Amino acid sequence: MGAPLPAPAASRLFLSGNEAVARAVWETGCKVAAAYPGTPSTEILEELAHYPDLYAEWSVNEKVSLEVALGASMMGARAFCAMKHVGLNVASDALMTMTVTGTEGGLVIAVADDVGMSSSQNEQDSRFWGRFAHLPVLEPADAQEAYAMTKAAFELAERHRCPVILRLTTRICHVKGRVEVGERVAVEPAGFTKDPRRWVMVPGNAKPRLPLMFEREAALAAEAETSDLNPLFDGSDLSVGFVASGPAFMHVREAFPDAPLLKLGLSCPLPLHKIRALAGRVQHLVVVEETEPLVESELKAAGIPCHGKDILPRLGELAPDVLRPAVARLFGGAAPAPAHVPAQQVFPRPPTMCVACPHLGVYYTLSQMRNLIISGDIGCYTLGAGHPWNALDTCISMGASMGMALGMDKGRGAADANKKVVAVIGDSTFLHMGMQGLLDITYNRGNVTILLLDNRAVGMTGGQDNPGTGRDLHGEEAQRVDFAKLCEALGVKRERIRVVDPYQLPVLFKALREETKVEEPSVIITDRPCVLIDHYQPTKPYLVVDERCTGCGNCVDVGCPAIHVTRRETEVKPSGKEVELSFVRIETSACTGCGLCVQPCAPEAIVHADPVHPIQFLRKQ
Amino acid sequence: MTASNKTTNILVCGTGGQGVMTATEILAEAALSLGFDAKKTEVAGMSQRGGVVTSHLRFGERVLSPQIVPGEADLLVGFEAAEALRWVHMLRPGAVVLMNVGRLVPPVVNIGLFDYPEDPVAEIRALGLEVHAFDASALAQELGNIRLGNTVMLGAMADRLPFPAEVLREAVLARFASRKPQLVDVNRQAFELGRRAVAEEALAA
């Protein structure tokens, strides 16, 4: 990690929304910040790790991170946690009670929605949590606003003594723009005040607090009507007016610069009077919101006529090119002319596993085995569902592979009697939510073989640390969990736990075959680091000796992106059978010499190349 | 492209790991150094995993939406041949394509499910677009480091921007001067190689 140190105050920086949030969190005197990495929110904590005077951690999951923040808030300290949309589902249990207790030191929860689903298993609208938990929701529209609203969020949180949800989307988190920053203020925690009636949420204590929650909501609604966070941009063209929040606001301004537009920075609770006044002045009121018709439904329920998802898409981002034709339809006009150059048909390029990824061997082996049902999970290894392996049957949510595998085992009928259930999970995912599932498997005598792919990183989000890596958020040495012992403690018999090298295909194959034969829970731990993290050691690369290559294509099935097919041929065997041949080349500058593809190559056509390794050479630079 | 009153839209595309985002960041820094407002955003799912990466850069007096509307890009910079072809619909009439002819073939093509386009340059040209294509990957290799490819591509862009090429070159070199000073010289060479490659290609065409 080598990010620049905090910039001097009052300078203008080119920051992403995530960096801007981090900067503001630090400036507000926040004392404790916690998160579990999740795209698109990950960089907030990575940034915070560089700031002094603040405790920042990777938590094992989002619920824990929120609990850590709440604990700090109870001490009167300003506290922060960040997560992606699906993370708030995990944290929701804590959230729904903390809305009843309220908070002390300002507590801000940044939730990043993956609008457009660039790297998530669903697209969900976290603004619902604001309504569900009766908490204020702030929605910045770009990096500068992300900075300003983070500060506003802490103030709002302290004024109303409740957590504030800062709702971000991919288009905030990962968009860079100019941000004017300020100075840090030091805030001394007020200290803990014992008050069991407030902090001990047994029914007798919780019930009297519910009316307070609704009083708070009413106060917030009043504040929303006059708040600077909800400005009205007047326009000269009254044929259509807009209500928008988040990045959708920028898109509306861009597409309709002359239309009146109410920007909802504080979008929950809604400033209904202000919106009603706008609706009265324009011919059509259009609500532009990503992704659900949430504000639209609330306006309709309040008797304010408006358009929204009747003309706009229900899914994905609402960029200017989406808005213009939608509003044109409102006036019965023709949609603006489409792009001048038609889109071209080009092969799909889905993400795939890296060159020499330790998961390649695992999925290659799984793809070579018959009669498996493979329960998958969230992480890089989800890519095993793609070509050429096609070796995952399910993927639902963090840690779900465990419980689902147990359900598959218990729920199978005669048709699946001879199938073996295998669950695949990564190290960080296992610590996040998988452990409990494994305990359920052992406790309930499930017949499942678990592949615990320990690559010592939260690989998918960029190699972050976790209790399995032996390093913390700051890259400093930390305790490292022993996965074999942990699995044993969770009830797996010691002799049913194996640690194997995923680059040793025969060993992996044998372990899988043996463990899927036994009628009890077993765990195969693979133990090689992610190729993208610092301590991965490349060795001598390989190349293909053309004369020896028979075109069998076995190495292609391994799926390493450094292997390229140079020529295809169809051979007719004496039996009359047609066989497809693929002759290959290894991109030597990319090959790390992991040796995986060498193993299935029967004619030994893959041999070591030049002794100088280009990647090592690059790293030395 | 004219400076000041109009927003300039540049779309940089390629695959994960090619340095598309870094190149766009440097381009943005150059624009910012001249006092432009700028916004930069990526459309990249799991970008480090070899998937499609596009980076949008918009700069001008005041930039609102970070995304380029299809049909409004002024310049398309393709770090990989097929990726340049994939994004041509983003261009406005009269826009320019600068592209690396170097190819990165994904597993779906390797296993025979899809074909790699035979001649992406010719296909783009057939659409009536101005294309300047050259082998940036080979130039980078010649300098001994495939990762110099993005500096080569930046050099290729340098004379196609609404500000002087030197501003971009300074932005490139400044980045290396602060992070890896030993690489300043080789990057200067890479930048000039890319710049010259496009100029020569333009003459030849």
Ligand code: SF4
């Ligand atoms: S040895 Fe084979 S599998 Fe390993 S990195 Fe090189 S080409 Fe890829």
Ligand code: SF4
């Ligand atoms: S496994 Fe060996 S023989 Fe078969 S295609 Fe690959 S290099 Fe050629």
